[in-house]
Amino acid sequence: MTPFDLLVFRFLLASCGCVVAGLGVWALTALCRRNLPDFSAQRSMWLLGQITVVATFLVILLPHSERLRVVPPIDLPDTTEERLVVPGGTVALTTAATASSMPNANPIGRSWLVYGAQAWLLTYLLGLGYSIIRLWHARRMLRGLAAAGCLVSDLDRHQGFSMALTRAPAALVIEVDVPISPMLFGLFKPCLLLPRHLRRFETAQQQMIVEHELTHLRRRDLQWMSVGILLQTLLWFNPFMWLLRANLSWAQELGCDRDVLRGRPQEQRKAYAAALVAQFRLQHRPATTALAFDGVSVSTLAARISLIREPVTAPLGRWARCAALGGLASIFAGSLAFQPALAWRVDRLPEAAQPTLEKSLWPANDPASQTAISCTELADAASGKQLVHEGQCDERVTPASTFNIAVSLMGYDSGILSDEHTPRWPFQAGYVDWNPSWRAATDPAGWIKNSVLWYAQQVTSRLGAARFQRYVKRFDYGNHDVSGDPGKDNGLALSWLSSSLRISPVEQVAFLRKVVNRNLPLSANAYDMTFRIMNSETLKNGWKIYGKTGTAAPVLPDGRDDEAHQYGWYVGWATKGQRTIVFARMALERRQEGFAGGRVKEAFLRDLTTRLDSL
Template sequence: MELALSIFATFAGFEPLALRFALASGGCVAAGLGVWAVTALCRRWLPGVAAQRSVWLLGQCTVVLAFLLILLPQSERLRMLPPIDIESFSTPAAAPRTGNDAATPATVTPAPAATTTPQTYLAWAAQSWLLLYALGLAYTLLQLLHTRRALHALAVAGNKSGVAPVDTIEVDAPISPMLFGLFRPRLLLPLHLRAFDADQRQMILEHELTHWRRNDLQWASAGIVLQTLLWFNPFMRLLRIQLSWAQELGCDREVLQGRPPAQRKAYAAALVAQLKLQQAPISTALAFGNVTPATLADRIALIRNPGKAPQGPWVRIATLAGLAAVLATSLALQPSLASQSPTLLSCTTLMDAATGQRLRHDGQCDARATPASTFNIVVSLMGYDSGHLIDEHTPLLPYKPTYASWNSEWRADTDPTSWIKYSNVWYAQQVTTKLGDARFQHYIDSFGYGNRDVSGDAGKHNGLTQSWIGSSLAISPDEQVDFLRKIVNRQLPVSVHAYEMTARILNPQTLDNGWTISGKTGTASPVLADGRDDNTRQYGWYVGWATKGARTIVFARMVLDHRQETYAGLRTRQAFLRDVATQLDTL
């Protein structure tokens, strides 16, 4: 039991990956069904095309590509179905609306006690599937290794005959003539072939050497690797079997080309006789009799009448177009996952502050948005560096009725500590106004902050007071962590006092797992084309850094979702502390 809990704890840090992996697994099975349907139609109406090995290997590649594309978070932009809203399965009581997103106590409240919800069940199921996939992959690889050892043992026990351009070994075993070994091809010939007549032996040998000349070992190996990677997908196995079938037909066609009917008849008799003598075929080898009763009829039909495959390019183009259509459809019709809410845009990115190594990078992290109240970190650095801010409680600025007062907490005299705690807009505006346009722009440029555009609303000349509030200034989560890393490593052109006081008023808190979190939330509405705020959606930010011992991790989490009772910045912070911060030790 303890081992199981330990395994699940390890996989818990990969919850977003596990959910996306489960979605990609289901998507590739659906893609496999589509590919199998296209290739089945091709086999029925275009048998000459279906007999080409490239069709079946391309089919496998299409399924694998569908899996990989669905796995990529950027592919969510291409999907037409709405996201799976996990939270819609339950209806928790909404938290009261308290005003601004930061208008809550600055202390980090303990994460709520773990409860079993549909989201929890889904996370467990996804993590279980990821573990099961790893175990299944390991088992499949062991099976391949066992088969390779069995073939090697047969080769060692046999006697070299030296009658072909590849190593030829006669073995006293009821096997089919087979070619194996990707890097060192070897041909195994059973001793019972000596009972066949000379023409039959010659054609059997020619069949195996044709596999060698056509590089069928490489084609078969590629099919086996793809099937192994997606071992859970039944259509990958079917496509790989059909690839083997097409390879056998191709070699039969070349061996029989120009031969008289008597030799074709002898060849068919040898095939039937060999099928009776062989044991179960070995999938990692290319064997003369490697057929099933279901495919034997096709080979006998070809032997009787070896027609030529169509050479026209249009039928092949049509087949490729069909596979491409399956790939595009499987990608477009896969829903994305919304792990917390009906999220329209999301990103979670974490980076090691010392090395710059990305530890997690999920979602649309290159999408820019207004920084909202996260910009107060920038204002704090500028204010303390310029001397307009002194310490945690100086200056204390008096409230005036003309100031913005969206929240009751803003209608009071404010110092730097309460400003950060309540994200007081008018206090930040007083600091930036004292800086002036030129110095304000100079700081933003030297910080390399976002798009560096602090011009404000078009034609209103309000950049000093509005540029970071749903206006001209925009920044992506990737740019946020780059900026935060400069703060942690003290690479910005500001004073030591500015660094120290900014860190102090952010009121860092230590979690139960020993990590100390310094962060800032932000909430803002997108701006519509007519300049009005979109009251149906909200951006939510939570950015900062986490420290434990000598290690520091910078982070940024950003979402765009539908407006709810609580502010998006608060929800984003709570989700980060619950789902990510508790797992920092696993990164």
């Protein structure tokens, strides 16, 4: 799967997740409106509802957000797999990134999921462009109205400004001879448009209408409205964003009605409602970028008039606010915990036509590779400049025995380990002995050379859980999770082997840069001895390689090890003269005889000589 495909699929999942979150937010606000009579006048809740939906969308887009979910992934065929016909008629499977770089390779099929996700991304971009154009046209229309009107410089001659409260507004007042509703627009340079026919209204009505628009200005409703429009435009495809945005305008109008009519007699309330109806007949669709006196829909006009005549006086209690905010936070957390996620699998061909996977990123003809997922990451140790970034390098997987580099630093820094041959611990019955070479007394040099698991376990057990966790966090190693398998309390012994601790190739390289540059808060002896026991070899062109392999099985959704595949790692650094390059190579392969880490190292070093000279 290419990085672009991963981004497109994550965008599709984020779009679905925010629609589900919008449904939850809308259900919560509808419940509050029914049980809290004055809830509809609280503009903050409608804007917070929009923010909750947008936050859900953005967080799902973040890398590794799927770790927050608690539902199992949906098992789907590999969407980036392509079947290629290579010379001789052999059928091969490869990732999309590999296919594009292989000569004589002709794609003969591609998953509908890839096309569907890409089609949705294109649709989103077109819809976003259309929404922006609509807003631009609305703004242009309002500017045109203002340009066609006359500036009201002497406000004393307009009866709507005869009250003390409505004098000297911080906005331009323009009168237009157009049957519009009084409206306020302009985020940075507010402008109040007044229709000429407003002068025919009763004086009290004119004063209350003008005061309504200027109350919007004092309450900074233009800013609130602009944020709501921006969020709605960003998620234009989400119907609940439109509903929340409409109710934000509704709440703003109710808030202004409440402030204008506070303390007024019933006769003035009726006159105000009559003015609202008269204005509504003149303009049924006010501009979406303006705050208009009749800026409500037909379905809400009767309810607004009812609240004008008989306002709800009971304030919204603090407990209700907290409950509403808690509900929004729960919807946000729930949408992440139950977000959709896909698990890709490679469909196998019939036994007679079992394909051989081509090397996905490094052009080495190794028939034993059979790589399904792979990454190669190289960076300059001094500057941090990324030199090579190929494959799924942001995918976190188990570090396996490459974690022994970190354990070595911990052991020497804490004093548990002394030098390359001390301590030498004897093998005992009950120790892990999957590999026959492990059934012997072992010192630090032998431990690193043979990846002796029980030796690393002796180091971590002597560190203790608290100190072990502190070291991992101090190293900023992967996801920092050394809890181990759920319910088994085996974090000190196995967290780095197909368990809770996970790290991506990009993070491996970042960690190794800190090691090479001695940027971790460790003793000089910890660095010196770790470098001394690291396996090293010199290439033909003079580059000296320090590296560590690792092999482990993937974990299936049901918690069992995948007996059909293996992760292979090779990480370390290459030095020549004054230059050092850190690297991480990871591949998920079909299980074969031997260890995947060794095969990955072989294939990597075979091409590394030429690659290093060109960097």
